[in-house]
Amino acid sequence: MHNRGWRSIYCVTKRDAFRSTAPINLTDRLHQVLHWATGSVEILFSSNNALLASPKMKFLQRIAYLNVGIYPFTSFFLIVYCFLPTLSLFSGQFIVQTLIVTFLAYLLIITVCLCLLAILEIRWSGIELEEWWRNEQFWLKGGTSAHLAAVLQGLLKVVAVIEISFTLTSKSAGDDNDDEFADLYVVKWTSLMIPPLTIMMVNMIAIAVGVSRTIYSVIPQWSWLLGGVFFSIWVLAHLYPFAKGLMGRTGRTPTIVFVWSGLIAITISLLWVAINPPSANSQIGGSFSFP
Template sequence: MHNRGWRSVYCITKRDAFRGTAPINLTDRLHQVLRWATGSVEIFFSRNNPFLATTRLKFLQRIAYMNVGIYPFTSIFLVLYCFIPAFSLFSGHFIIETLNITFLSYLFIIIICITLISLLEVKWSGISLEEWWCNEQFWVIGGSSAHLVVVLQGLLKVIAGIEISFTLTSKSTAEDEDDIYADLYVVKWTSLFIVPLTIMVINVVALVLGFSRTVYSVIPQWNKFFGGVL
């Protein structure tokens, strides 16, 4: 619609205009994220890609739609990032060969900026720190599972012509209908768990291996071990 020149207005009513139910267990939540990311990837590979949009699409709109279409592809870098600490502990070599004051200064500035942005988001949205932390955890889980699967499916559709399919989100699976939170404790296996579980297992094994290597070495280098753990 914006690509054809239409204008839109964001409206917030004092009273909620619409209300709906959302999945609260991990499996159904991942399937919902999978469906959302599928739509983003399909738009990215379609003629409505913001890179190919007409001049009617304004610059900020183009940036916003680029963000919407590209975010699933960050899963590739996220998965690699999750494995880097384990590879560091397996090999016994820290990610950065030499640490100097310049590198640590830049790292400190980046961490402070990220922390301030996170605090700003918490204050702006009015949520608690616990809710924010849970959201950060789910972002890693969803980014390393559903988003990665969608990117692979999108590439298969473009390259091999294989259609993208997704599972509709189940809104109620628990037997106890009187308990609105009963569905929270329902655990159903899905293939989307494979990558996050693999990341967890490999990192735990790397911690044990790195600790054992440090303890039984002739000259224990605890700085490398704690650097890898950090």
């Protein structure tokens, strides 16, 4: 319609014009996001994308439609963002080698802009801070799973003409038939959960490896360690609801899951120290040489 020169307005009625039922559990929600992202990628690669639109479409409309088609591709940068702290902890080198005033000034400006943007979103949408934070958490889970799958699916369809559908295996709603939210606690396994789960486990193992390396170092550099651990914990904080959902209903969290997670993290950290023991002149964050 916009490509043909039609104008549109955003109409807000006093009563809701349409209502629908939203997906109640994580799996169905990811499935819905995958459908949206796949449609956006297909439009971007089709003849209906904003770059090939007619002159009747305005410049800001082109930008808006390009944003709708390009946003799934941010999943690649988001995955790099989630794995970057682990590289710091595994390698023993902090992300930034030297803290200079210019870098700190840029970091401060970016942080302030992000905070102001968050405040603007909260005030504009009229939601609470907790609801905004839950949306940010789901954005990371959807960005590293459904958006990535949509991009791969779209590229395979365009380049190799291969149709791929990510099937979801549904399970029963559980024993509590009287609970209308019983399906909320059911884990329906899907391949879309593999990337967030991998990010979560690698970050946990990286923290264990970084702590063990610092403890066994001749000259421990705790400041460098805290820098890498902070960013990993920030990633894990976004994935906390995902991990909690995998555990199941509150009160039914199997203790053995925590035990095995701890044992695996400790075992891998000890193996890392045994395979690559710290030398007498090594320290985290750089090298140290004796005179």
